[in-house]
Amino acid sequence: MSTPTKSRPAPPETDPPGDSTRLVRGSLPRRASWGALGAATLVAAVVAALTGFSVTLFVLLVVVLYTAGMYVWSRSAEGRRKAADRAFTSVVTSAFLIALTPLISVVITVISRGAERFDGKFFSYSMRGVVGDGGGAYHAITGTLITSGLATLMSVPIGLATAVYLVEYGRGRLAKSITFFVDVMTGIPSIVAGLFAYALFTLVFGAGTINGFAGAVALSVLMIPIVVRSSEEMIKLVPDDLREAAFALGTPKWKVILRVVLPTAVAGISTGVTLAIARVVGETAPLLIATGTTASTNFNPFSGQMATLSVFSYYEYASPGVPPEPYLARAWTAALTLMLIVMVLNLVARSISLFFAPKTRS
């Protein structure tokens, strides 16, 4: 026991603990939400069954019962803020799940119906001379790759150059009007793009010039504004600090853009480009008009019609032969293939942005 020899001033008293500073509040048990969900489901099932089962009513009841029940329960146990939080969480989650439903439904439908013809033959045979069963979409797959590839080759340089101009050079009226027309282009219905390409090729090469290149031109009309927009945003994100640092080293502007700005933005730009490809690869209307279709493989985009997956799928489905089953099966498999291509492109976009992203650690 040591008693202080010198008397110190007494430390200031704290206020007595009161209601207003209580930090611990009641809370619901850990699995409360699951329990409530179970109860809501049960009640909803009973009510729905009594009124003649309807899925819509059932789902609606579950959401309403759960949200209201949780709110009331939590309000009495946890207080207003937590209760509101739970209610909004449940509303937002339900909205998300409802929005997801069509997507999941499409994926399941396409996979289950497309699986039947998802075989080696589908990927190695064209439809040349095929009536009824058999055949494949080799010609359509190559056609899709050729038209989208050409469209990308045309759109990326034009779109990227436009974006660089708008961010780094564009001032005044010209830049404003370019921005305006890019916006207008974004809203062009795809069939109009197809008609434009068709009209252009008719004017230049004579009536009925339908080929892969015309389709690629139509696709670029759709693709360029997307590339411009996404690249523009990405280039704008490059901090001015970096441009100034490069200028201060005595670097000419074009080199600053080429060696500093674009490499810094490359991850975002390539993601944007990949997503733009994914956006046009499934276009049907413009290709229907400008590229046409054919039963055999055509590697030459400058002569003759060319099949593409979307158009192939459309025709197989819209005008099947007799019996229709093999035609419908091919249509679904073509749709599945298209979906897989888009998915692969999305994955590619993700890995590109991971790969190129400025690294802080390695």
Next chain:
Amino acid sequence: MAKRIEVEDLDIYYGSFRAVRNVSMTIHPRAITALIGPSGCGKSTYLRALNRMHELIPAARVEGRVVMDEQDLYAPGVDPVDVRKHVGMVFQRPNPFPTMSVYENVAAGLRLNHKRIRKSELDGIVEESLRGANLWEEVKDRLGKPGSGLSGGQQQRLCIARAIAVKPDVLLMDEPCSALDPISTHAIEDLMAELKENYTIVIVTHNMQQAARVSNYTGFFNIGGTGEPGELVEIDETPTIFSTPTHTDTEEYISGRFG
């Protein structure tokens, strides 16, 4: 190498707004000139006018003469890109290129501006510059790692290394230590003291002790009021400014009575 700069009647504008009025001064070679003054009086603006970075801002312009080596930097026919090769700059916030490694950051100036340079030669310059910036020992084992992975103080020294790798004649520094801790600040002050053997250095700082510690000459900028242009009140040898300044404004600012 180190060059003298004569500034004559310099007016600096942002569009129609005159930010800095009528500055004349001599910037001595192989010496550190510190610029001090209250916020908004145009120190950064003035500094950026010395290597023609100012005009990168739309509608920004300059009137007057900045003479280096008997050439007016603002004479017609002078390419600002060439000016910046001779007058380098270090910024307030460290800004290494995020896509480049430590090595590439230092080599950036040379790689961007020279068509071909031998690898061995480049290695030599990179090491020399990093040693010059007191950073070599800390990064020599991770030259291939991204430059943005260094600490703030290391990044700032990396930026200094990048600036001196192109061997400019003049080095402009805009509050180079304002984002740094005392130890990194000390490292950079030591570095400036070494660099002034070979370079002309102009530094903007809000830190009075720093100006007193490192500089040979100190210029005091002030501003009449908001919307008024900033102007150079006086410039003299640092001991003189800090002991017997000519103007009362200077004395009040230095002693902390305003600003």
